[in-house]
Amino acid sequence: MAGTDQKFLPAVIALAVIVLGAAAAAIALSPPASESAHLHASRSPSLSGEYPTPERHTGPQGRVGQFIAKCAYSHSAPDDPIVHYQHPGRSHRHDFYGAVATNAFSTPEQLLAGETTCTKTADKAAYWQPTLYDHDEIVEPVEAIAYYRAAPGVTPTDVQSFPFGLAMIAGDQTATSPQVGEAAGWTCGIDPILTPMPRDCADQSPLHLNLTFQDCWDGVHIDSDDHQAHVTYSTAGECPSSHPVHIPQLTTAIKYPISGSGHDFRLASGHTYSAHGDFLNAWEPEGLEREIQICIHRNVVCNLNNNKDDDALLQ
Amino acid sequence: MHSKPWKLLLVVMAALALVAGACGSDDDSDSEDTSANTLKVPQDYDTIQEAVDAAAEGDLVLIDEGVYNEAVDVVTPNITLRGTDRNKVILDGEFELENGIRVPETDGVVVENMTARNYVTNGFFWTGSDYYKGSYLTAYRNGDYGVYSFDAYHGQFDNSLGWGSPDAGFYVGECYPCDMFIDNVDAQYNGLGYSGTDSGGDLYVINSDFTNNRAGIVPNSGAYELCYPSRGSVIAGNRIWNNNLVDGPGINVSLLAQSNGILLGGAVQTIVEKNLVWDHERGGIISVPYPEEDARDIAPDKSTWETPCEETLDNEPAEEVPDWVIWHPWENEVTGNTVESSGMADLAVATVDPAILGSPSDGVTTASLENCFSDNTFTTSAPADIEALAPCDGDPTSDDWANNELDLVGLMGNPAAEPPEGLYQTTPEPPEQENMPGDVTEIPQPYTGPELPDVDSIEVPSKPDDS
Known part of the structure; x- marks a missing residue:
């Protein structure tokens, strides 16, 4: 046996050299995140080491089951019922969608009892993100488009409903350099390829901020001190044992009436690198459960989003 | 799926x-x-949903007269939902509920003889479901589509009305080969009478009426959905007239297609024959490109067109996509139609080079599209004398493609004014519609798929008396 091993040793070493060489070459060729124009979904979420990030669906819609709530822009305020609960005015300025009465005192029960701007009337959830400024002028967004799907690799029938009142934050509001991974990123139209800063967009596919929330829950807490610890992202379709419950992967795409060049953007939270967004679940539980069972468990397309009704088509 | x-x-x-x-x-x-059993609503079950949930394969859910404020999901295969009176069994979404009847990934579901109105999205919707049938349905004032199938195969829509939807009265999306037909339907007051994005292959739209929509019949291609391009549809024996609606509902893409009878928007290998088309302010039957800005893929090569949709779902898009992708209308055949009174041209074909939009030229010209026109009764065409330039049988007897070229920029650069949001909610009530024939209480045999039509037996229809 030993003789046999020795006989193959040179080949094994040669193979190792080739493999390692290729890996080294690949590393050398890969641009660091800060220089990468396009962050691709194939990037491992473990690269960050400290800040978990999602694996995303990057193909065109129509391939995996999904439902969509389109929620028109509702209002703006320096409030944050997750991070600064009961402290009005303490937050940077946020744009709100979905539940119409969201403020610093909002509870999920209050949101559920109120009206919504969403096309799915069972969706009383609150969605928000820091206000975008262009040359220091407020950019009033058009809408938040909320996609609900099983995360890539997740068995659709494993997905359970969000617990009522679940709070989640996607993206890192403290980032002063490009965020690792793709919890938050900018794009044009329905293009799934994200960049860490806004890029120039065509008229037919205006600027969007995409935020992908955590899809694994600890099964116990609807919030946590840092608003992160109770949820995390799946990897290759698996949730870690600390967060064993699969919940829908929510991606919100914030649509802005912005295209072309010559812009100078910042967010209320700072540089556009600091993109992040919040979700406070106040869906009518039966309505949410039904959409999950019909659209995610059965893996069908219940809604599509495209550019067929985009204003820019007529420009 | x-x-x-x-x-x-x-x-x-x-x-x-x-x-x-x-x-x-x-x-x-x-x-x-x-x-097989009959489950009666409201005699046996208070709601349609309760009856549907209690039904077993082969059953008939028989719905009596009444207004039902329900959004029904059907997940029991091989059942029939039937109203006792098409005009008096009414599902009403009150502009709050999403779909009247939704059939997700559930095969063999037949819905017939009822009305769905005032839904935020669709009246009747099959998604991912095969062996489907919608018959003697009335769908009006629904926010997206009237009668709608997506990613569904082996089906039919017949004897139905789609009325007052901003997108399409009837829509068939993301299937190839679809194996379905639309026969003897009526579409009015919609953005588009019929729309089929990236669908085709044994897909027939026949013997139907399309009038008073913004545009009549519009199969189209684009990489914003899957299974592109739209290919191999058959449009035959329809009456299509006065689709010039400007004060009704319409999504923006319908404003681009405004005031045309049949518009092939980047659809390829469509067969358009023996239709009667008249009174359109722009084109009667026109074959034009769809320019898609910031598309996610390029238009696939002809060699892939016969690949079933399902085999292409996981294809990676092209790595390099130009700013503008032109979906050229290749190889459409327009024969034996009668077309009258069109403002721009009764028959037309044109395309654009992406170079005029700043993207690399692809060298495609109108002449190279291989559309053909024969045996049509018409007066005007763009380019002029279109049947001499591009006959379906025999050699061209003219090559003057520049004479009276279609003004594509004028056509697409002047869309109609955008209607106010929610205009569909005020569309007038449709007239009473014909009920399904036969005994409504009879339990039907399971639906095993469409009997595809014999197009050869179709003749050019005559105008209705009141047109």
Whole structure:
């Protein structure tokens, strides 16, 4: 046996050299995140080491089951019922969608009892993100488009409903350099390829901020001190044992009436690198459960989003 | 997502079992009959949803007259939902509920003889479901589509009305080969009478009426959905007139298609024959490109067009996509139609080079599209003398493609004014519609797929008396 091993040793070493060489070459060729124009979904979420990030669906819609709530822009305020609960005015300025009465005192029960701007009337959830400024002028967004799907690799029938009142934050509001991974990123139209800063967009596919929330829950807490610890992202379709419950992967795409060049953007939270967004679940539980069972468990397309009704088509 | 081989096998086995039952002894067929039940709403069940949930395969859910504020999901295969009176069995979404009837990944579901109105999205919707049938349906004032199938195969829509939807009255999306037909339907007051994005292959739109929409029949291609391009649809024996609606509902893409009878928007290998088309402010039958800005893929090569949709779902898009992708209308055949009174041209074909939009030239010209026109009765065309330039049979007898070229920029650069949001909610009530024939209480045999039409037997229709 030993003789046999020795006989193959040179080949094994040669193979190792080739493999390692290729890996080294690949590393050398890969641009660091800060220089990468396009962050691709194939990037491992473990690269960050400290800040978990999602694996995303990057193909065109129509391939995996999904439902969509389109929620028109509702209002703006320096409030944050997750991070600064009961402290009005303490937050940077946020744009709100979905539940119409969201403020610093909002509870999920209050949101559920109120009206919504969403096309799915069972969706009383609150969605928000820091206000975008262009040359220091407020950019009033058009809408938040909320996609609900099983995360890539997740068995659709494993997905359970969000617990009522679940709070989640996607993206890192403290980032002063490009965020690792793709919890938050900018794009044009329905293009799934994200960049860490806004890029120039065509008229037919205006600027969007995409935020992908955590899809694994600890099964116990609807919030946590840092608003992160109770949820995390799946990897290759698996949730870690600390967060064993699969919940829908929510991606919100914030649509802005912005295209072309010559812009100078910042967010209320700072540089556009600091993109992040919040979700406070106040869906009518039966309505949410039904959409999950019909659209995610059965893996069908219940809604599509495209550019067929985009204003820019007529420009 | 559906159409898995084992499911097809199950359906085939069910059909064979049915045939076997029919050929068996009387006792056997009796026991087959007694196994199916009628579930009555509201006599046996308060709501349609409760009855549907209680139904077993083969059952009939029979819905009596009334207004039902429900959004029904059907996940029991091989059942029929039927109203006792098409005009008096009304599902009403009150502009709050999403879909009247939604059939997700559930095969063999037939819906017939009822009305769905005032839904935020669709009246009747099959998604990922095969062996589907919508018959004697009235769908009006619904926010996206009237009668809608997506990623669904082996079906039919017949004897139905789609009225007052900003997108399409009837829509068939993301399937190839679809194996379905639309026969004897009526579409009015919609953005588009019929729309089919990236669908085709054994897909027939026949013997139907399209009038008073923004545009009549619009199969189209684009990489914003999957299974592109739209290919191989057959549009035959329809009456399409006065689709010039400007004060009705319409999504923005319908404003671009405004005031045309049949508009092939980047659709390829469409067969348009023996239709009667008249009174359109722009084109009668026009074959034009769809320019898609910031598309996610390039238009696939012709060699892939016969690939079934399901085999292409996981294809990676092209790495390099130009700013503008032009979906050229290749190889459409327009024969034996009668077209009258079109403002721009009765018959037209044109395309653009992406270079005029700043993207690399692809060298495609109108002449190279290989559209053809023969045996049509018409007065005007763009380019002029279109049947001499591009006959379907025989050699061209002219090559002057520049004479009276279609003004594509004028056509697409002047869309109609955008209607106010929610205008569909104020569309007038449609007139009473014909009920399905026969005994509505009879339990039907399972639906085993469409009998595709014999297009050769179709003739050019005549105008309705009141047109």
